[in-house]
Amino acid sequence: MSSITVWFIRFAILYFLAAMLIGIAMTMTGPIYPYMQIHAHFNLLGWMSMMIYGVGYHILPRFSGKPLWSDKLSYWHIWLANAGLLGMTAGWFAVSWGLGRGALHAFAMVEGASMIMFGLNMFKTIKAVPTPKPAVK
Secondary structure, eight states: OOHHHHHHHHHHHHHHHHHHHHHHHHHHHOSOTTHHHHHHHIIIIIIIIHHHHHHHHHHHHHHHTSOOSOHHHHHHHHHHHHHHHHHHHHHHHHHHTTOOSHHHHHHHHHHHHHHHHHHHHHHHHSOOOOOOOOOOO
Protein backbone atom coordinates (compact mmCIF):
# COMPACT_ATOMS: atom_id res chain seq x y z
CA MET A 1 0.00 0.00 0.00
CA SER A 2 1.11 3.56 -0.59
CA SER A 3 2.11 5.70 2.37
CA ILE A 4 -0.90 7.99 1.84
CA THR A 5 -3.23 4.98 2.07
CA VAL A 6 -1.53 3.75 5.23
CA TRP A 7 -1.64 7.18 6.89
CA PHE A 8 -5.33 7.73 6.11
CA ILE A 9 -6.17 4.31 7.57
CA ARG A 10 -4.04 5.00 10.67
CA PHE A 11 -5.79 8.32 11.24
CA ALA A 12 -9.17 6.64 10.70
CA ILE A 13 -8.42 4.12 13.44
CA LEU A 14 -7.23 6.86 15.82
CA TYR A 15 -10.41 8.89 15.27
CA PHE A 16 -12.49 5.73 15.71
CA LEU A 17 -10.88 5.09 19.10
CA ALA A 18 -11.18 8.75 20.13
CA ALA A 19 -14.87 8.78 19.16
CA MET A 20 -15.40 5.60 21.19
CA LEU A 21 -13.80 7.17 24.28
CA ILE A 22 -15.90 10.32 23.89
CA GLY A 23 -18.99 8.12 23.48
CA ILE A 24 -18.18 6.23 26.67
CA ALA A 25 -17.64 9.53 28.50
CA MET A 26 -21.03 10.74 27.27
CA THR A 27 -22.71 7.65 28.73
CA MET A 28 -21.51 8.87 32.13
CA THR A 29 -22.08 12.62 31.71
CA GLY A 30 -24.78 12.91 29.07
CA PRO A 31 -24.51 14.58 25.67
CA ILE A 32 -22.76 17.76 26.81
CA TYR A 33 -22.00 20.37 24.17
CA PRO A 34 -19.46 20.30 22.48
CA TYR A 35 -18.68 16.61 23.08
CA MET A 36 -21.68 15.39 21.11
CA GLN A 37 -20.59 17.35 18.01
CA ILE A 38 -16.98 16.21 18.38
CA HIS A 39 -18.09 12.60 18.84
CA ALA A 40 -20.25 12.77 15.71
CA HIS A 41 -17.58 14.40 13.57
CA PHE A 42 -14.81 12.09 14.78
CA ASN A 43 -17.06 9.22 13.68
CA LEU A 44 -18.13 10.71 10.35
CA LEU A 45 -15.19 12.82 9.18
CA GLY A 46 -12.52 11.05 11.18
CA TRP A 47 -13.35 7.36 11.16
CA MET A 48 -15.60 6.95 8.10
CA SER A 49 -14.23 9.59 5.72
CA MET A 50 -10.57 8.91 6.49
CA MET A 51 -11.17 5.19 5.92
CA ILE A 52 -12.96 5.93 2.64
CA TYR A 53 -10.10 8.21 1.55
CA GLY A 54 -7.51 5.55 2.37
CA VAL A 55 -9.39 2.79 0.60
CA GLY A 56 -10.16 5.11 -2.32
CA TYR A 57 -6.51 6.04 -2.77
CA HIS A 58 -5.68 2.34 -2.78
CA ILE A 59 -8.33 0.82 -5.03
CA LEU A 60 -9.47 3.50 -7.48
CA PRO A 61 -6.12 3.81 -9.29
CA ARG A 62 -6.01 0.02 -9.54
CA PHE A 63 -9.59 -0.17 -10.83
CA SER A 64 -8.90 2.53 -13.41
CA GLY A 65 -5.59 0.97 -14.42
CA LYS A 66 -3.89 4.35 -14.10
CA PRO A 67 -1.64 5.91 -11.46
CA LEU A 68 -3.01 8.43 -9.01
CA TRP A 69 -3.40 11.77 -10.79
CA SER A 70 -1.51 13.77 -8.14
CA ASP A 71 0.48 12.38 -5.23
CA LYS A 72 1.22 15.95 -4.12
CA LEU A 73 -2.50 16.74 -3.91
CA SER A 74 -3.08 13.62 -1.80
CA TYR A 75 -0.49 14.83 0.74
CA TRP A 76 -2.12 18.26 0.90
CA HIS A 77 -5.42 16.44 1.34
CA ILE A 78 -4.31 14.43 4.38
CA TRP A 79 -2.84 17.48 6.13
CA LEU A 80 -5.86 19.68 5.47
CA ALA A 81 -8.37 16.94 6.37
CA ASN A 82 -6.75 16.48 9.77
CA ALA A 83 -6.18 20.19 10.37
CA GLY A 84 -9.80 20.88 9.46
CA LEU A 85 -11.23 18.23 11.76
CA LEU A 86 -9.00 19.07 14.72
CA GLY A 87 -9.56 22.78 14.15
CA MET A 88 -13.32 22.22 14.14
CA THR A 89 -12.90 20.44 17.48
CA ALA A 90 -11.21 23.55 18.88
CA GLY A 91 -13.95 25.63 17.28
CA TRP A 92 -16.69 23.78 19.16
CA PHE A 93 -14.86 24.39 22.40
CA ALA A 94 -14.59 28.09 21.47
CA VAL A 95 -18.33 28.23 20.82
CA SER A 96 -19.08 26.55 24.16
CA TRP A 97 -16.88 29.14 25.91
CA GLY A 98 -18.74 32.01 24.20
CA LEU A 99 -15.86 32.96 21.88
CA GLY A 100 -17.90 32.90 18.67
CA ARG A 101 -18.04 30.65 15.65
CA GLY A 102 -15.20 32.10 13.57
CA ALA A 103 -12.71 29.29 14.15
CA LEU A 104 -15.41 26.66 13.63
CA HIS A 105 -16.41 28.17 10.28
CA ALA A 106 -12.81 28.66 9.14
CA PHE A 107 -11.82 25.08 9.88
CA ALA A 108 -15.03 23.74 8.36
CA MET A 109 -13.95 25.47 5.14
CA VAL A 110 -10.49 23.88 5.43
CA GLU A 111 -12.20 20.49 5.79
CA GLY A 112 -14.39 21.24 2.77
CA ALA A 113 -11.32 22.21 0.72
CA SER A 114 -9.71 18.88 1.59
CA MET A 115 -12.81 17.05 0.37
CA ILE A 116 -12.70 18.95 -2.91
CA MET A 117 -9.05 17.90 -3.29
CA PHE A 118 -10.02 14.25 -2.87
CA GLY A 119 -12.86 14.58 -5.37
CA LEU A 120 -10.63 16.27 -7.95
CA ASN A 121 -7.85 13.72 -7.51
CA MET A 122 -10.26 10.82 -7.89
CA PHE A 123 -12.13 12.31 -10.88
CA LYS A 124 -8.83 12.88 -12.65
CA THR A 125 -7.57 9.42 -11.73
CA ILE A 126 -10.64 7.53 -12.97
CA LYS A 127 -11.15 9.70 -16.06
CA ALA A 128 -12.33 7.44 -18.83
CA VAL A 129 -9.75 6.52 -21.42
CA PRO A 130 -11.14 6.26 -24.95
CA THR A 131 -11.66 2.67 -26.05
CA PRO A 132 -9.08 1.76 -28.66
CA LYS A 133 -10.45 1.12 -32.12
CA PRO A 134 -10.22 -2.49 -33.24
CA ALA A 135 -7.36 -3.25 -35.58
CA VAL A 136 -8.41 -3.51 -39.22
CA LYS A 137 -7.40 -6.77 -40.87
